[in-house]
Amino acid sequence: MKPILFDFTYSELEKFVTDMSQPRFRAKQIRDWLNRGAPDFESMKNIPEKFRAQLESVAQTLPVRVTKKLESSDGQTTKFLLELNDGEQIECVLMRTSYGNSVCVSSQAGCAMGCKFCASTLLGLKRNLTVNEMFAQILTAQWELRASVNEKSIRPNGDANNNDVSHIVIMGTGEPLQNVENVIGFMERANQDMGIGWRRITLSTCGIVPGIKRLIDWGRPINLAISLHAPTDELRSQIMPINNKYKLSEVLSAADEFTELHNRQLMIEYILLGRKDVNGETELYNATPEYAEMLSKLLRGKNCMVNLIPWNAVDERDFVSPSGNAVHRFQDILIKNGIHTRIRRERGTDIGSACGQLRLKHKRGENAS
Ligand code: SF4
Numbered sequence: 001m002k003p004i005l006f007d008f009t010y011s012e013l014e015k016f017v018t019d020m021s022q023p024r025f026r027a028k029q030i031r032d033w034l035n036r037g038a039p040d041f042e043s044m045k046n047i048p049e050k051f052r053a054q055l056e057s058v059a060q061t062l063p064v065r066v067t068k069k070l071e072s073s074d075g076q077t078t079k080f081l082l083e084l085n086d087g088e089q090i091e092c093v094l095m096r097t098s099y100g101n102s103v104c105v106s107s108q109a110g111c112a113m114g115c116k117f118c119a120s121t122l123l124g125l126k127r128n129l130t131v132n133e134m135f136a137q138i139l140t141a142q143w144e145l146r147a148s149v150n151e152k153s154i155r156p157n158g159d160a161n162n163n164d165v166s167h168i169v170i171m172g173t174g175e176p177l178q179n180v181e182n183v184i185g186f187m188e189r190a191n192q193d194m195g196i197g198w199r200r201i202t203l204s205t206c207g208i209v210p211g212i213k214r215l216i217d218w219g220r221p222i223n224l225a226i227s228l229h230a231p232t233d234e235l236r237s238q239i240m241p242i243n244n245k246y247k248l249s250e251v252l253s254a255a256d257e258f259t260e261l262h263n264r265q266l267m268i269e270y271i272l273l274g275r276k277d278v279n280g281e282t283e284l285y286n287a288t289p290e291y292a293e294m295l296s297k298l299l300r301g302k303n304c305m306v307n308l309i310p311w312n313a314v315d316e317r318d319f320v321s322p323s324g325n326a327v328h329r330f331q332d333i334l335i336k337n338g339i340h341t342r343i344r345r346e347r348g349t350d351i352g353s354a355c356g357q358l359r360l361k362h363k364r365g366e367n368a369s
Helices: 010-019 025-035 049-058 131-147 180-194 209-218 233-239 248-262 289-299 324-336 357-363
Strands: 064-071 077-084 089-097 100-104 108-110 125-128 165-170 201-205 223-227 266-272 274-276 282-284 304-310 340-343
Touching: 010 025, 064 089, 064 131, 077 131, 089 131, 100 131, 131 165, 131 180, 165 180, 180 201, 180 209, 201 209, 201 266, 209 248, 223 248, 248 266, 266 324, 289 304, 289 324, 304 324, 324 340
Parallel strands: 100 165, 165 201, 201 223, 223 266, 266 304, 304 340
Antiparallel strands: 064 077, 077 089, 089 100, 108 125, 274 282
16 A cells, blocks of 8 residues: 555655655645645646656555546536545545535445445445545545636635535534544544634434534534434334434433534434335335324424435335425424424435445446446
8 A cells, every 4th residue: 555645744744755855845845735635646736747756656645536526417516436545435525505515524434323224334334434534535525626616706806715615514424423533533623724614514423322422522513413314212213223222312312412502503314215015105104294293293392403305215225215295295294383394305316426325336346427
């Protein structure tokens, strides 16, 4: 494996270049390029071509390497399949939105949580990601944004911030609170080095209660999202094994403590699932009107926003998408009961943007495009 220069301290980088008979200032040039997310040495235009070729043969720039890049047909979503230095694959998604550029970051290679509707967990957990491997995902997105910069998109006052990453959602592959110390290190770094405000960072968890307590101790006012997906312990335990360890009441009470501390609105993620009955007809699973009433009761009085997410098909899973009517009926019941609710369409469905699908296809040697 080639050494990754992004992982070097500045003095290690200086030693590395002087050992290659280069002046010390090359270390600063390389560091500047790395901090901008340069994916290869070829991009480092102020470094002599011969030295760039030497570097290419002995070292790697970032701890992630783009092996596949897919653009949605509307040009708003870019999905990256990234290879880590040990050959593991992860996904990262850049979403260009009206409020800014948001990056969905993976925190683990694979996932051990076993949620029954999710592709990311099908091959189990491989390992936790390091702080640098998470940070390099947002640098990769940032490089992509700047590479596609168009003069017209720069605001009249010359502010190029609309070509910067402005928001982070830790909602990609993996359960972030199973890798909580590295995830905290990553958020600290994104805040300090890229100026991404705490309120522009959202962490989504399936409900690891000790991890939520750790976030409370950490004390930063990020946004917390709970992947709920069912309003009763009985139903939730059927699709989310973690519910056998941390019950709904325990998870919501820890989440309340977090959001009250920071006066933040709690995000509730709820994937709407259907399935085929014995006659091959679609029946609702967790998306019936009865469950909408139960969810309303569970959340009544909480400062929360429910994101309803119609199921995005994963071949290996038995669920199907409920009809548009069923989705709207579910939402109407929540709204009637005074629960803030919106329907979140998965972005980039034409590029398989449901979490873990691209990685899964790659692992199986299928063409993921
Ligand atoms: S939904 Fe999240 S926690 Fe559950 S298996 Fe998928 S990646 Fe893991």
